[in-house]
Amino acid sequence: MVSNQATRADHGYTITALGRWSILDKKLPPVDAITAVHVYDFDNTLFKTPLPNSKLWTTPTTGQLMSPDIFVNGGWWHDSRILSATGEGVEQEEKRAWNGWWNDKIVELVQLSMQQDDALTILLTGRSEKGFSQLIKRIVASKGLEFDMIGLKPVVGPNHERFQSTMNFKQIFLKSVLGTYTSATSMRIYEDRPKHVDGFRDFFADYNKNIVSRGQNPITGHVIPVAELSTTLDPVVEVAEVQHLINFHNNSIAKERKGGRNARLAIKKAVFFTSYMIQPTDSKRLISLLNNMAPETKDLKNLANTILITARSCPQHILDKIGGLNSKMKWEVTDIGNFQSTLWAARVRPVPANAIYHTDNQVPSVVLGLRRGARPADVNKIRQWQPIPANQSIVFETTVGEKVMLRIDREDQDGEDEQQDRLLPHKGSKRKFPNDDDRQSRHHGRDHGRDHGNGGRDYHNSSQARGGGGDNRGRGGYRGGNASRGNRGGRGGFKGSGRGGKGAHGYRSLDDVDTRESSQSGYGPAAVSYDDNSFPALPQGGPQFQQPLPPPPPYGQPFLIPIPGQWPPPAGNNNQGRPSGGPGPGPDLQNFY
Template sequence: MSHLVPAARLLLPPTRVPPFIALLPRLLPLSATLLSTSIPVSYHRLLRRRFASMSSFTIQPPATNPLHVWSILPSSHSLPTVSTVRAIHIYDFDNTLFLSPLPNPKIWHGPTLNNLQAISWLANGGWWHDSRILAATGAGVEIEEKRGWEGWWNESVVQLVRLSMEQKDVMTVLLTGRSVDGFGTLITRIVQSRGLKFDMVVLKPEQKKTLAFKSDFLKELLNYYEQAEEIRIYEDRIRHVQAFRDFLSSYAESTRGRRAPLTGTVIEVSEESRCLPPSIELSEVQTMINEHNALRLPHTSELRIKKTVFYTGYLLSNKSTAAVLNALSIPAQVGAESDVKLLGNSVLITPKPASQSVLHKTGPLGTKVEFEVEKVGCWDKRVWAAIVKPVDEKVRVYTDNPRPFLVLAVRRNAKPIDAAKIHAWVPPPKPNIRFTAVVGERLLLRIEEDFPHEGEFDSLFPRRRQRPENNTAGRYAYTDRDREIGRNNKRESDIAGSAVAAVDGSAGGYGRIGNGWRYDAYANRSDGLRYEDPDRPDPTPYGGQTKSLW
């Protein structure tokens, strides 16, 4: 082996080195195995002669910024140099910069609302991991891109981004927990449609926790831009706001003396809630459920959408409600009192799903009836109501109450049923106060396991899981309350088919007619899903200055 020279000797810096040697560390990383190998003496002498004939050089840092691997922007997009960055501004995407749609609380039952946003509940990741939800924002990508998703931005934050863009010593970053594969192209299109230019657009790799991913990125970003003296993070999620504050405080303390002093600020952005059109939301959720059912494990049950009915009644549109309340001067009397809730949204038929025998008396769901206010009254300044009757005396109406009541308003701690305590009824302040109502149900939707032998009536009641030791199959059981309701409300047949739905809410509601859902915007009152004429005008605001007569 005397004719061989250890390769490690070649690693000693020669006096003259060819420029191509600088590329070797990138192309052929030397391992411990390579260092222990040997090279023939002839090759060693040849390389020494070649080195001696070339000029000396200095190894420079890589020309490409290592942070490029984090950004989805093209590699040709240059990043600011270390010496030019004095401040870094980080913007979150969902509900900070962009008003991403949320599941509608006026459609979904509480537990379902949470489950839709859980990553592990549906096989495809749920609400925040399905790009079709974000793509369905507004009128859809193709239309919204042309108008820059107008109305779906937090305009205050948009202005802050533009100010950051204008400052030469500020690095502007869009940082989101959305996944690269599912949302990279879509988010790029959304941002570019508004003319926003970020130095970096950073999305999360699959299978990584959002907070851990963002913390890792921030650490590498701050380590590289070591001359930056300030960092601002704009975030809407309270838990993340506190986590980032803790991170920045810890980072500044641990790097003291090894980089420029760092001042970190985390700005909590108030979340603005926006929702998809109800028909679009239901369609997309149903698609996610179908995909989940196709991917589920063999021993697990399928999921399906079920409904929880709170009551059946003659439901008013928001326009009709506003007209009746104004005609009876309710807003003028009690509208300014904070403990009074304006109603006037339904004439009760029955406080439960209507049986077939009841629907035989009222007509099927969706039947229109025109009512007229006959008398009005008040109980103890706590409940205001009106007795109504059908305009056409030939029309048959039904109610569990002694007479058809339209509850107009209730004070806190009072109940609509207290209208039965009113004994002093007087004529209305003006004659011929009429409105049209529709037979329908007030409901919320929920997503639960589909049981093969569960009837339509059984599906109306939410189920709760049994204790694990008593429920190894993961099935649900009725609550005692459900059983009691079931005994008192036996259905003669199911109520599938055309329906008008109703849900709680102070700002809006949704009506289902046949297979279609329609949006109904309400203001300053608690309402729910309503039937509505698709050709009716926008709702009128409450008003009225008529002097109180009762």
């Protein structure tokens, strides 16, 4: 016993030294009283931590928010106000112990650990000690959870350690625990991140190899993967909190910041396409046609939610011709068809027959569903349409609107179209379909490449419905198709932001710099809709932008966009209530990493 104590002391492994790693002012149990160590991760293991809403922000912007390299204060994982905004905010949620925001199975395991006298129970997270100590203690205490230690990452360790990453910090922390509690024969670690699960398993292998070489018995290490149960904030709250991040960033660089992060930032909108948007109830009716056409088709993705007008923002002169945003129009299904059993569509015509409409596709059509590998633009490849019986005809109403997501970009960045070039494939990705040359010969006598007062586009009425028409018929219709494909580069919208937007999902945990493995609803009366399966809908009541974003408010004031009927006005200049939120079902972010 004396020999073990001397060895621990020689290496600095004492209870007093170990206590310096914990933010709790709590005496640790004696060394010989502990035979097991139970370690719990916080974010998305014990607590359902909100992540950026991938249905609200473009993919590069999600990466920017997660990256530690974009904002002066580090972004999503480094500003405690993001975590504080969970639900209805700290003051309200603390009263009800953040009910609904816990992983109940892990909570039960913590409670069992608390009851086990020979177990050292630890909450270990890579969140910063300086920024999150008080908040995490309040969250844990509200649930009645008692840990022997709560470890958060300090700027410098008790022995002047510097940390390259969250995993590096956690491994140094655990080495101190095991070096102190040498009577412990086992350690369990509960972790949601696959990469960290592998990292802890490597840690146990290396640690055991080292102590066995010194004639000591190996420790039994168990790393238990936990299914991530993350959620999102209320969309209104999320935009407000991100605006706070931007305000702080802009104010900081205006005072003193120089170098790579000296660009002023702003929230802007990205319009992916303009279309005649179909209500969910009518989408279900249209999908019934698809079920009759392809009843047993596997990996089929249902759409039936739009009739394309134009890719990206619709020019104003076209909007004027078709009645503008929010205008209503009725359509009747006339034919059905498919392309190589990968895409199914319904051809439609306006009601009444002489109504003016516009579409970049050859003919107005609704993509009902497609299989993996197919693109909505493939609807222009359908050559044979089958008329539907009169008794199966469907008449439905649409609303002209835009598919919009939000992005963060430099405040001085030029117009929206230039930024959209980074988000959507278009000019450089045109692909000719069979008989393209034949289609280009049907331009109603217009000269190619010449603007005749309407931007080179035709306006359609029922006499053109069957034959197609329109100067853009040779463009392949749905330019950009699946707009999300344009985000692969993940450049983040401005210089220096690419590190946060790599790949389809840019999850960044705390200040790690390594990347990780990211229904038709949302129809509303506003001109902007989030209704599209390629870019799933926001929950009802989410922000819908009809106008450019207003200038940012002074720092400390919530960011609200004054759209009547959408967001409640502030209760007062200084004491306004926080918009409510909750875990709810939330969007599916299981593959967000």
